[in-house]
Amino acid sequence: MAEGAPARDQPLSLAVVGDGPKALFALEELCAQLSDAACHDSLRPLEITVVAPGTVAGTGAAYDVTQPHSLRLNVDAALLDVPATGTSPSFRDWVAAVHPALVSATYPPRAVVGEYLHARWLRMLADMARSGVTARTVSDRAVSLRRTAGHWEIVTAIHGALPPVEEILLATGHAAEHSGALARTWSSTIPLRPAVLPAAEMLGSHHVPPGARVALRGSALTFIDAALVLTLERGGRFTPRADGVPGLLHRRGSEEPLVLLPTARHGRLLDAKPDPRLPLPAGVGGAIAEGARRLSRSERTAVGPDAVIDLVLDVATAALATTVSEPDLGREAVERALASGSDPDLHRGPGHAEDALRRSVEIGRGRRAPGPAWILGRVWAGLYRPLTRAVRGSAAPAEEWARFRRASQVLERFAFGPPLEVAEMLLAMIGSGALDLSWVDAGTRITASGVEGVPPGHAPPDVVVDAVLAPPGIVGILDPLSRALVDQSLVEVRPARRGAAVDHDGTALAGGRPRGQSQRQEGLALLGRPTEDHVIGHDTLNRHLHDEPRLWAARITSRLRRTDGEPSAPPCPTTTTTPEQRIGSR
Template identity: 40%
Template structure:
């Protein structure tokens, strides 16, 4: 073992945190403020932060291009514990006023700028409590084992890919974020002669000219947010320019270095709808939402939860001053089942549905059922998190909710209007082609399937499907090992591990695992919507910190 393991019995209460992204930051910010509040009751505490890319990660790497933007409003980005009086770290906007004034007023700033803010927040958290010892371990955790103590008070050792062992720890928090790989990745089965680009990030490496030459015909597996980043990297990232025409529409001026065509292939046959702006007035919207929240809090079944969301969407559509819906309830129900509004089944469906979402967001088209469902889902999402998370649902109930959630997420959590308008401009310029976004066309191990003889063949294929949330089907040896031993468990039909509201892991017998907690993306499905920068959406970081401090202060000196 390394030095931290050899010093395990020196009276220091040791904590291991695997992962150094936003969720770990939130949890440790709450821990630090509680340690300071406890004052003299607390023994010496040491925290090891273990990650392959500490305090940055790929999602918010400060060195990524500026055209890769945040997909949520910067107004929610705040590492400060909600409701806590003393502020250790500023909000993103407070930080930006001093350190990035050119980004202060941007609703969707570059992710690189958000990464700089998160790095600053990590530094503030580590500086505010001088008695707390911090250690950074730059390595990938591949296993976690219990040693010494007993089942009620185990010590935990983290094993890393370099063969080292770190610990033993009294507490381990797993906050690992996105998995590095997954079973469904094309690279595991690819046998086609077409060159495969197996991932997207970092775009500077994987979407370079050497891998995707200028003028190439490019097929992309996936049409969601990562696909948008692919398009921007291959156009704006290669010197192409977006300008605003006299009609107010964006136009794309090519550089000559972009691909000739980018052809996405998706399961739904649709792009994500653009985020809606504040251009639609709904009479008594707060009353509609308040009534829906009351109904959600009282629901017993998933069917009732889904019906409540659809009922709220129909009310919103009825009360919308610009709505032309003749039967709001029927149109909402149809859209929820089919993913797009009535009449969308005609030729070139993907482009027409996407274009309409932009026109609604800009205020140039009357809102319909898709907009109303997206608005209802987004505004009721905090209530849904409270109602669905930690529930003991059978596989059928969960499948029903998940099917609805997939549709709603496409309507509610799509790209910012600016990025949607850029994709529309690329479609208009012929760079992005929705030809293959139709039933029957897919990307399999052998290449593009379902093409007609006359259709183009790609020069290269890009896999733009990220590893799913949770731990099922992802390449994370540590979680696989813990699941095999029964230390962690996944509910039937879901992807994330079971935990208590404070993040404490539950084993295969449903019992809490002493000293082991999991928060963030690995718990997704069991905890709804945990893959977010919105700290106000969940209380697990505070719950974990409170439980740890209570455990520490019950044992003066940090010893059993």
């Protein structure tokens, strides 16, 4: 649909589907650009409709303000800096005033982060109102889109078709239903809890009784959430060891399950992050800086996925050489760590998963020299911003992209695991018998028919918990809106990718044509997880990692500039209108 010259006084109608952090950051960018543009140009009016089923805007499911405080942020809260508008404080400044006891917490409770994001959402609405924007919220779930002459129409589960709009932004976050969910085909007689969150509903004592043997599909961050809920929220406590040995002791609560039995496709848990107070070894930091320079000197189209992984291996080899004296720990050792998912000298078989976790904690605390896996994790994290830009929209063939995805899955386990304190809690649970990793070591699997490959001598579980989230992208996602995008050919998914292809401003691409010839779906933009693989790295609160929100906001602002020769707008307003005066309530 063409973007013709706007009518003089006709408002531009924009619908935003989703009200989580991605939608918040995009709307903050838009608000900031509107404020700047209004000082120089006469702008067309703007009407925004937010369509979302949640009750606390700005949070999304991951930052639900009602979740237990035992569930903590997995990235440094310093990422939450002052927004594009400049009108809200950073998280650090906000928490100092609202929750001063948490001011020094690197990884604060996610519920508290949700409070902060909600406060930013309300501030953004007030800023929009100051700029003359009319906004309303529809508390509903979008299930389909329709393209009409010059407009788009959203169909919702409760309200049906909403009034047509000129622009739609889809920022839907984590999907609810996916083809790999155990609940879709579960046939075992063992009771199944189909998810971990919301924790009170999914993991309450009436579903996961005290003293139960609990099997969990998954061993990543969602499994860790389940482990913390079933321990800290059941009376369990962690205390420093009194014998002088580093680490924690787990004092079990009377309401805890008997044992947690996770399973893992890759035979191990996530490695712990290093202590953020310890600087990287100088040689590691220097090697990462040189790798970033190499990426910045390269043309984006010349850096394919294979080349990026090769560069990561080069940088890791150079970094490793500065931290160890063993001559055999060179490029071959780094490649073996990437291929196997752990340091080459780490033994296989029983105890492997615990030893790998314990090693990552010892290195992270500075009590052990780094190995290839730890170095690869720091390189991947350190180069993440430039490498995401290097492979964005890559036209690499399916085989090359599949290699990149396999490598990135290993590197993310090395780089983006739990904070050290959480990893030490898991080790303490192993020590108390509350956590048993023998099923991880044995390759035990949980399928639709039940538990397969249980080690000899193990009793069957009393309950199974599916601790695997829906994957990013739209392939295999069963939510009605994602299905509608695919079924109506409104988006394009390229070979071996999972997400929708988008242009640099987030505009959907479709048409199934070679790269560079796909058609822009004007008026339809997507941000975040639905675009995974075309754009990578969406599970972050780093608003600076991707350019799409800023470029989308710039495009919307350009549509609002009048072209009829009207005089410029008066100076920016200084009075404040409360959200309630302009913003429809839920």
